[in-house]
Amino acid sequence: MSLLADLGSGILRRLPPETAHALTLRALTAGLGVPASQPGTDYDGLAVRLPVSGLDLPNPVGLAAGFDKNAEVFDAMLRFGFGFVECGTVTPNPQAGNPRPRLFRLPDDSAVINRMGFNNAGLADFTTRLSRHQPGAGVVGANVGANKDSRDRIADYCEGLMAVWGQADYITLNISSPNTPGLRGLQDRAALEDLLGRCGEAARAMASRSGARPVFLKVAPDIDETAISEIAEVALAAPWLHGLIVSNTTLSRPDSLASRHASETGGLSGAPLMEISTEILAGFAQAVDGRLDLIGAGGIASGDDVRAKLAAGAQAVQLYSALVFRGPRLVRQILSDLSSSPRSGG
Numbered sequence: 001m002s003l004l005a006d007l008g009s010g011i012l013r014r015l016p017p018e019t020a021h022a023l024t025l026r027a028l029t030a031g032l033g034v035p036a037s038q039p040g041t042d043y044d045g046l047a048v049r050l051p052v053s054g055l056d057l058p059n060p061v062g063l064a065a066g067f068d069k070n071a072e073v074f075d076a077m078l079r080f081g082f083g084f085v086e087c088g089t090v091t092p093n094p095q096a097g098n099p100r101p102r103l104f105r106l107p108d109d110s111a112v113i114n115r116m117g118f119n120n121a122g123l124a125d126f127t128t129r130l131s132r133h134q135p136g137a138g139v140v141g142a143n144v145g146a147n148k149d150s151r152d153r154i155a156d157y158c159e160g161l162m163a164v165w166g167q168a169d170y171i172t173l174n175i176s177s178p179n180t181p182g183l184r185g186l187q188d189r190a191a192l193e194d195l196l197g198r199c200g201e202a203a204r205a206m207a208s209r210s211g212a213r214p215v216f217l218k219v220a221p222d223i224d225e226t227a228i229s230e231i232a233e234v235a236l237a238a239p240w241l242h243g244l245i246v247s248n249t250t251l252s253r254p255d256s257l258a259s260r261h262a263s264e265t266g267g268l269s270g271a272p273l274m275e276i277s278t279e280i281l282a283g284f285a286q287a288v289d290g291r292l293d294l295i296g297a298g299g300i301a302s303g304d305d306v307r308a309k310l311a312a313g314a315q316a317v318q319l320y321s322a323l324v325f326r327g328p329r330l331v332r333q334i335l336s337d338l339s340s341s342p343r344s345g346g
């Protein structure tokens, strides 16, 4: 959202956040301020192979879903240094999302609240753009979801999975957005078994046709120990599923929040999510014991935050909200910090 601010215009930060984000995407699409560097050419010492999926990353710091919902700027974002970029969430049909305003900055808390509601241009548009992704030109993932008005949400996930299979370097099933009513119910044991059963059939069919793909499941931070072990158990029973992304935004509101928009409805992300999501990540690390890849997300804004996620059991991480306040140059700052001492504290 504040990419242009980072490039020299403080005006953006005074615009409504969604307007600023739209302008940022336009600037990036036009190549404005995008570094010429090739993805993955710096920071050689940080390359990582995720052990279960075998996904090779030039560095472990990825861009989380939601920034590039329509797969418009993945190439530009890779050039800022991200080791991987996750596009989406995309739903089969285009949808407008919730009424505006639906995105709020919480500057005093280095946080964001959003209730976007999967606004996106739909799978057909998404796959057209993603088809421009060249193999070897950086790691680009596709995050798929369900339409709000869908009569069979699981069918939406299967459709998304199959549509992006041939184009994405990995696929994420997002069952943890708080802004589509009932979606998080897919994390309940019976619903999750149903989802993974049906998506498993789709995944096996696609794998036999066009080769294996890493597939991850993205979960919410608002779950207890019982839910962690149930989700882990069901996920481990699906051999085609390689890992978990922990986590999406939280519906909780820590008492510490001081910003004017703290009580807006939606998912909270950024600094106040760091501790919450890292604790859930550690719970999953214990439950899966190395049998699934873990990607940590939630509140990362520094090299130390990355180290904390790695120490909690992640092999890679993603961030989004910190870009809103710090701009894309943050990525290289984090990478140079990590390359000076990749695992200390971890």
Ligand SMILES: Cc1cc2nc3c(=O)[nH]c(=O)nc-3n(C[C@H](O)[C@H](O)[C@H](O)COP(=O)(O)O)c2cc1C
Pocket (backbone or CB within 6 Å): 064, 065, 066, 067, 069, 088, 089, 103, 112, 114, 116, 118, 143, 174, 177, 218, 247, 248, 249, 269, 270, 271, 273, 297, 298, 299, 300, 318, 319, 320, 321, 322
């Ligand atoms: C404005 C906004 C939109 C988001 N949209 C999505 C989305 O479409 N799909 C998804 O899986 N996560 C979405 N997220 C969640 C992020 O991918 C990430 O999991 C979360 O924000 C925690 O990371 P952070 O604290 O670094 O932002 C969104 C987050 C924000 C702030």
